[in-house]
Amino acid sequence: MAKEEIINTTSTEVEQKQYTTLNLGPTHPATHGIFQNVLTMDGEVIIHSEPTIGYIHRAFEKLSERRPFNQITPITDRMNYCSAPINNIGWHMTVEKLINAEIPKRVQYLRVIIMELARISDHLICNTVIGVDTGALTGFVYLFQFRELIYEIYEEICGARLTTNIGRIGGFERDFSDKAWAKIDKFLKEYPQALKEFENLVKRNRIFMDRTIGAGPITAERALSYSFSGPNLRAAGVDYDVRVMNPYSSYEDFDFTIPVGLNGDTYDRFMVRQEEMWQSLSIIRQAIEKLPDGPYFSPNVPDFYLPPKQEVYNNMEALIYHFKIVMGETDVPKGEVYHCVEGGNGELGFYLISDGGRTPYRLHMRRPCFIYYQAYPEMIKGTNISDAILTMSSMNVIAGELDA
Amino acid sequence: MDSTVQEKIVSIIKEKFEGEILSVETPYDFLTINLKKENIVEIIQYLYDHSEAKFQYLTTLCGIHYPEAGQIAIMYQLHSLVNNWRIRLKIFLPAENPVTPTLTTVFAGANWMERETYDFFGVKFTGHPDLRRILNVEDMIIHPLRKEYPLEDQTREDKKDYMFGR
Numbered sequence: 001m002a003k004e005e006i007i008n009t010t011s012t013e014v015e016q017k018q019y020t021t022l023n024l025g026p027t028h029p030a031t032h033g034i035f036q037n038v039l040t041m042d043g044e045v046i047i048h049s050e051p052t053i054g055y056i057h058r059a060f061e062k063l064s065e066r067r068p069f070n071q072i073t074p075i076t077d078r079m080n081y082c083s084a085p086i087n088n089i090g091w092h093m094t095v096e097k098l099i100n101a102e103i104p105k106r107v108q109y110l111r112v113i114i115m116e117l118a119r120i121s122d123h124l125i126c127n128t129v130i131g132v133d134t135g136a137l138t139g140f141v142y143l144f145q146f147r148e149l150i151y152e153i154y155e156e157i158c159g160a161r162l163t164t165n166i167g168r169i170g171g172f173e174r175d176f177s178d179k180a181w182a183k184i185d186k187f188l189k190e191y192p193q194a195l196k197e198f199e200n201l202v203k204r205n206r207i208f209m210d211r212t213i214g215a216g217p218i219t220a221e222r223a224l225s226y227s228f229s230g231p232n233l234r235a236a237g238v239d240y241d242v243r244v245m246n247p248y249s250s251y252e253d254f255d256f257t258i259p260v261g262l263n264g265d266t267y268d269r270f271m272v273r274q275e276e277m278w279q280s281l282s283i284i285r286q287a288i289e290k291l292p293d294g295p296y297f298s299p300n301v302p303d304f305y306l307p308p309k310q311e312v313y314n315n316m317e318a319l320i321y322h323f324k325i326v327m328g329e330t331d332v333p334k335g336e337v338y339h340c341v342e343g344g345n346g347e348l349g350f351y352l353i354s355d356g357g358r359t360p361y362r363l364h365m366r367r368p369c370f371i372y373y374q375a376y377p378e379m380i381k382g383t384n385i386s387d388a389i390l391t392m393s394s395m396n397v398i399a400g401e402l403d404a
Numbered sequence: 405m406d407s408t409v410q411e412k413i414v415s416i417i418k419e420k421f422e423g424e425i426l427s428v429e430t431p432y433d434f435l436t437i438n439l440k441k442e443n444i445v446e447i448i449q450y451l452y453d454h455s456e457a458k459f460q461y462l463t464t465l466c467g468i469h470y471p472e473a474g475q476i477a478i479m480y481q482l483h484s485l486v487n488n489w490r491i492r493l494k495i496f497l498p499a500e501n502p503v504t505p506t507l508t509t510v511f512a513g514a515n516w517m518e519r520e521t522y523d524f525f526g527v528k529f530t531g532h533p534d535l536r537r538i539l540n541v542e543d544m545i546i547h548p549l550r551k552e553y554p555l556e557d558q559t560r561e562d563k564k565d566y567m568f569g570r
Contacts, residue, residue, distance in 0.1 A: 054539035062548055066555045097432060227462050227513035245488055337432045349464060364466040374516040403539060
């Protein structure tokens with residue numbers, strides 16, 4: 001059957017014919033996460049697919065309604081766990097917007113460094129996994145050691161690796177140590193070389209190109225209708241990036257380009273992510289170069305930023321603030337804010353309604369994965385199963401973000 | 405977004421839907437328009453088609469429960485990518501029987517967002533192609549994000565507010 005013919009097949013026709021039903025997932029090594037797709041197949045061609053999600057739903061929005069603001073940060077870790085610091089910092093900035101906190105320039109630059117490192121680690125996994133799904137395991141194994149380096153940098157800064165809980169409302173818990181800077185330097189020195197090698201292996205590889213070009217395409221029009229964002233939207237040719245559209249955390253100070261694709265297929269998504277990694281590296285270098293002096297936290301938010309331990313032991317006010325914060329007893333102003341950051345997968349938004357209490361009245365998280373994954377059945381209609389697997393890995397669907 | 409732009413957007417809506425606007429707020433400089441619930445899809449379609457406004461991107465959609473007022477609000481956040489304008493539209497539905505027409509006719513992406521809102525708030529979107537629960541199990545009988553379902557066991561005494569001097 002020709003592809004157009006398959007796309008135009010109505011559901012009653014599907015019922016009349018004999019098709020194979022295949023369960024892809026919920027736990028399947030090729031889906032890279034826990035979600036199920038019931039595929040209706042004609043031979044190897046997918047006629048229809050029915051996604052089921054929610055296997056790891058953990059009620060984040062409900063949980064947030066009972067937690068003080070600083071205790072919500074660890075929840076955000078568990079959304080897109082491949083780039084947890086972006087979620088953390090996005091949440092911190094949402095609260096800072098609500099309480100009108102002035103954040104020092106140095107903190108903003110340090111945040112940019114961390115967020116761009118997180119973006120690299122996110123895209124690195126996604127792109128190497130596309131390689132794995134096309135049969136190129138080498139790149140994955142080779143580049144994974146650099147994710148390890150990024151995790152070591154996180155570890156040096158906040159003590160955690162995967163679910164980072166990095167920083168606090170108002171800044172970082174400590175300034176970057178010399179060891180952290182040394183590790184960042186090491187990463188910046190070694191990673192471009194390895195990335196280049198990976199790119200050379202894959203980018204113009206005939207097998208890789210044949211497998212990915214034209215696999216799971218989406219037009220810009222459909223992508224916008226489906227509210228796509230991030231690399232998947234840009235691969236379809238729309239240059240929407242929150243970092244440029246609504247700059248936060250001083251992104252306007254840096255010089256970088258937004259790569260866009262043309263066809264919105266797997267190859268374009270791969271290439272957009274690849275180029276974004278180069279851009280991220282350049283942003284990190286610029287941020288280090290321009291890094292201003294100053295405090296690593298905002299002194300204007302004592303209600304939210306834990307005072308240094310020495311202060312707590314010697315100063316009554318600091319002790320009071322310490323207890324207030326730890327017990328989650330700080331009230332915030334009434335209001336509703338929306339703040340979005342460019343996450344690894346796209347526009348990660350926090351819509352926060354506060355009634356003036358110690359917890360949010362309502363917190364809605366705009367999770368890019370959840371929104372664009374609904375286009376998946378449309379994108380894989382008429383392709384075969386190996387392309388469907390590739391499409392899924394190139395969309396970078398992260399179960400944690402999907403199910404909240 | 406500066407106030408002239410905000411006034412402009414409000415006037416664009418007023419051109420055709422003068423009587424639909426309940427109130428206009430700008431919390432944290434974000435234009436929020438509370439609307440009557442009847443013609444919400446027409447208004448969004450109008451903003452989508454409008455030659456200048458071009459609100460052609462649905463950023464997000466969610467429910468908010470206000471038990472005292474007996475209302476469930478639906479918040480639609482639209483983004484005009486061409487102008488970089490963001491607005492929030494809100495409608496208020498009665499909490500006992502929240503029914504509103506679906507937005508899937510305008511945005512394909514509204515599908516799962518509405519399913520999520522149905523799942524968590526019980527809002528029925530008429531005309532929705534596939535209104536089922538999405539994140540929770542099918543046989544769940546409650547809509548968990550409503551405020552009448554508290555997060556913790558209510559028989560517990562050790563976490564009551566007076567224990568903390570509140």
